Each structure stands twice: as structure tokens, then as C-alpha cells.
Amino acid sequence: MALGTLLGALAAASAAGDEDVDVRALARVAAPPLGLPAVPVPADNPLTAAKVALGRKLFFDRRLSHNRTMSCAMCHIPEQGFTNNEVATPVGVRGRSLPRNAPTTYNVAYQRSMFHDARDTSLENQIFGPLLSPDEMANPSVGFLLETIAGAPDYAGLFEAAFGGPVDVIKLGQALASYQRTVLSGNSPFDRWHFGGESDAVPDAARRGYALFTGKAGCVACHALGERDALFTDHGLHNTGIGYVLVAGRAERKDAVKVELMPGVVVPMKLKRGSGGGARREKDLGRMGITDDPRDLYAFKTPSLRNVALTAPYMHDGSLRTLADVVRFYRDGGTPNPALDPLIRPLDLDDDEVAALVAFLESLTGDDVDELTADARSVAVGN
Ligand code: HEC
Numbered sequence: 001m002a003l004g005t006l007l008g009a010l011a012a013a014s015a016a017g018d019e020d021v022d023v024r025a026l027a028r029v030a031a032p033p034l035g036l037p038a039v040p041v042p043a044d045n046p047l048t049a050a051k052v053a054l055g056r057k058l059f060f061d062r063r064l065s066h067n068r069t070m071s072c073a074m075c076h077i078p079e080q081g082f083t084n085n086e087v088a089t090p091v092g093v094r095g096r097s098l099p100r101n102a103p104t105t106y107n108v109a110y111q112r113s114m115f116h117d118a119r120d121t122s123l124e125n126q127i128f129g130p131l132l133s134p135d136e137m138a139n140p141s142v143g144f145l146l147e148t149i150a151g152a153p154d155y156a157g158l159f160e161a162a163f164g165g166p167v168d169v170i171k172l173g174q175a176l177a178s179y180q181r182t183v184l185s186g187n188s189p190f191d192r193w194h195f196g197g198e199s200d201a202v203p204d205a206a207r208r209g210y211a212l213f214t215g216k217a218g219c220v221a222c223h224a225l226g227e228r229d230a231l232f233t234d235h236g237l238h239n240t241g242i243g244y245v246l247v248a249g250r251a252e253r254k255d256a257v258k259v260e261l262m263p264g265v266v267v268p269m270k271l272k273r274g275s276g277g278g279a280r281r282e283k284d285l286g287r288m289g290i291t292d293d294p295r296d297l298y299a300f301k302t303p304s305l306r307n308v309a310l311t312a313p314y315m316h317d318g319s320l321r322t323l324a325d326v327v328r329f330y331r332d333g334g335t336p337n338p339a340l341d342p343l344i345r346p347l348d349l350d351d352d353e354v355a356a357l358v359a360f361l362e363s364l365t366g367d368d369v370d371e372l373t374a375d376a377r378s379v380a381v382g383n
């Protein structure tokens with residue numbers, strides 16, 4: 001989306017006396033916080049204050065789930081880093097544990113693919129996963145959900161005002177995407193030091209950690225950063241070995257079976273019970289579950305590391321509780337397995353260096369997280 005169009009929307013919103021929270025949201029996208037690149041906005045879904053406000057209302061609305069108990073924000077909790085800090089994997093409307101950790105939706109505008117296995121392509125499209133999945137919001141059909149929204153008096157006129165027509169699947173995705181795209185968080189201590197030249201914005205340990213991150217620890221190969229901005233991801237998928245093993249304490253180990261994935265590649269698969277229902281669940285194959293290509297075995301998307309101090313627990317299954325656990329996992333060379341990414345190997349890091357890497361990761365928390373939470377919660381949801 002051209003910046004001019006966005007600035008036009010911003011000027012119109014201010015002139016129309018739209019809510020400050022919506023004007024602030026558009027302003028963040030027009031001029032992202034230090035350390036963040038320009039926000040990609042699809043040409044067919046230009047941002048406007050009306051769409052952002054509608055998307056925010058929907059994001060917090062429990063009526064979007066079948067039995068009207070669960071909103072998007074109950075798994076992507078603003079006060080908990082837009083994820084859920086309390087559980088490794090969240091629980092959906094029917095009390096079933098999901099197989100994966102909820103990724104944060106901070107800065108999700110920059111994600112080039114959606115979900116840990118990159119199976120969806122855009123924020124506009126991804127919503128049907130949670131809305132229709134029987135384990136998440138469990139709507140029996142798109143039509144059922146559209147009728148719920150169309151019949152709610154507090155939505156009367158809102159889709160018409162934002163899009164010029166009544167609610168449908170496309171507009172629902174566009175509204176939710178518009179809101180999520182404005183939740184940008186940057187200007188962290190790291191940004192002010194590294195990009196802003198403020199020499200005392202971070203402690204010494206964080207600076208040493210950054211040197212390790214970009215130096216002998218080799219993290220930057222996947223958690224990439226640029227000259228003028230940094231998302232700390234290569235937008236790729238890699239096998240760090242997390243998918244290979246069920247970490248003790250995370251889930252019961254169940255009978256291991258040997259499965260031959262391709263000639264010569266035999267992998268022990270541990271089957272585990274889902275915590276609700278008792279159904280057996282297959283091991284999470286990561287990207288291979290989408291492509292069926294054995295080279296993608298246990299490959300998961302490289303997450304951004306921005307605000308990572310706020311988004312515990314970590315990894316696609318939430319199996320690592322603290323940042324120190326994550327750094328020690330890398331120090332020990334991940335979990336060896338037939339398809340381990342060659343960049344993951346044991347690292348020569350002493351305890352001081354582990355602590356320095358953690359201090360660096362802790363310096364990536366944006367300065368606007370309280371404002372983003374307050375703005376998120378500012379809107380009355382009529383449920
Ligand atoms: C029951 C918990 C739950 C609910 C409710 C939920 N999500 Fe999620 N969300 C998750 C989990 C878990 C994932 C990761 C799933 C995967 O990778 O397969 C996810 C992934 C995402 C992603 C992808 C982020 C990325 O970086 O890849 C976005 C965006 C998102 N959710 C937005 C939403 C929206 C919008 C709603 C409401 C319509 C919603 N979620 C409802 C748990 C939930």
C-alpha cells in the first residue's frame with residue numbers, strides 16, 4: 001500500500017475525530033517504531049481507521065467461537081505478550097489442548113507466512129484456521145459464524161461503514177488483519193543502541209550478547225537482521241531438533257514406533273495422548289506435515305525475537321520455559337536427529353556467555369508494549 005494512501009487515511013481519521021486509539025494505530029503503521037521496516041499492506045486491503053476499529057472489536061469478541069466463550073485474545077493475550085504465558089499449548093473451546101504454542105501477534109504484519117509450519121500465506125486468510133478448527137473456536141461453518149455476527153445488534157452498520165457492504169468471509173479476514181497489522185512494537189533498548197546510536201541504552205552484557213549472537217554463536221544466520229532494521233528472522237523454516245524429542249515434563253512419553261520416512265531414514269515416533277479426550281496424537285512433523293517432503297521433517301518457522309522476553313514459553317511446542325533454557329539448548333547443539341539443520345551444532349559458550357545472550361534477548365522488548373495493551377483493551381466489546 002502506498003504511503004500516500006495511508007497518510008491520507010490517517011489525515012481523514014484525525015479530521016473525522018476518530019478515536020485516538022485508531023489514529024495512533026494508523027500513525028504507527030505510517031511511521032513504524034525505530035528498528036522496524038515499512039509495513040507491507042496488501043493493495044486490496046488498504047488500512048483505514050474503521051477497519052482497524054472493527055478488527056479490534058472482533059479480536060476480543062467471544063461470540064466468534066461456537067459456544068461464545070472464546071475470543072482470539074484469549075490465546076493471544078495482550079498482557080501476556082499477545083500469547084499465553086501460562087501454558088505450553090493453549091486449550092480451545094472444547095477443553096482440548098492444541099498441539100502447538102500460540103505465537104505472539106506482535107509485529108505479525110511482517111510475517112511472510114502464517115503458523116509454525118508456514119502453511120498459510122496471509123493474515124487475511126489465516127483466521128479460518130482458528131475460527132473453524134474444532135479444537136479452537138469450533139464454528140461448525142463459515143455461514144454459522146457470519147450469521148452470528150450479522151445478527152448481533154452492536155455490529156449493525158459497522159461492516160457497511162468499513163467496507164461498503166455486509167459482513168462476509170473476505171471482509172472478516174480483512175478487518176482482523178487490519179487490526180493485527182497495527183500492533184507494532186519496536187524502539188527497544190537494542191534499537192536505541194544499535195540503530196539510534198544511544199550508547200548507554202543497553203547494559204554491557206547485552207552488547208556482549210549481541211557480539212556473540214552475530215559472532216561465534218551464529219544465531220544471526222537464521223534470526224537475521226538488516227542494516228537499518230531488524231526482524232530477527234530469515235522467514236525460513238529449520239529443524240533445530242525440538243520437534244524430534246518430547247521434552248520431559250512437557251508431555252507423557254508414549255510408546256515409540258519406528259517409521260521409515262524414506263529409504264534409510266528411520267525415525268522413532270513417539271505417540272502421545274492429547275490432554276483432553278484421550279485421543280492419540282501423532283508426533284508433530286512440522287513443515288513435512290504440509291509438504292510431505294522428508295527434507296522438511298521437524299522444520300518450523302524461525303520466529304522473530306522481538307519482545308521475546310514477554311512471550312514465554314518457547315518453541316513451537318512451548319517446551320522450553322525460559323530464555324536461558326533456549327540458549328542452553330543451542331549451546332548443547334539442539335537435538336541431534338537425521339535432518340538436523342547443519343547450522344545447529346554444539347557451541348563453545350561458558351555460563352557468562354549464556355547470560356550475555358539472555359541479556360541481549362531481553363533488550364529486544366519494545367517501549368510501547370504498555371500502550372499497545374491499553375489500546376487493545378480500550379474498546380468495549382458488546383458481548
Ligand atoms: C485456542 C487458542 C487460539 C485461539 C482462540 C486463536 N489462536 Fe491464533 N494461534 C494459536 C496457535 C496455537 C497458533 C499456532 C498454530 C500452528 O502453528 O499450527 C496460532 C497462530 C496464529 C497466527 C499466526 C502467527 C504467526 O506468526 O505465524 C495468527 C496471526 C493468529 N493465530 C491470530 C489469531 C486470530 C485472529 C484469532 C481469532 C480469530 C486467533 N488467532 C484465535 C492459538 C489460538
Ligand code: HEC
Pocket residue numbers: 116213217218219220221222223237238239240242243300301302303304305308311313314315316317323326327330331341343344357361
Ligand atoms: C538454523 C537456524 C537457527 C539458528 C542458527 C538459531 N535459531 Fe533460534 N530458532 C530457529 C527456529 C526454527 C526456531 C523455532 C523452533 C521451534 O518452534 O521449534 C527458533 C527459536 C528460537 C527462540 C524461541 C522463540 C519463541 O518465540 O519461541 C529463541 C529465543 C531463539 N531461537 C534464539 C536463538 C539464539 C540465541 C540462537 C543462537 C545461539 C539461535 N536462536 C540460533 C532457528 C534458528
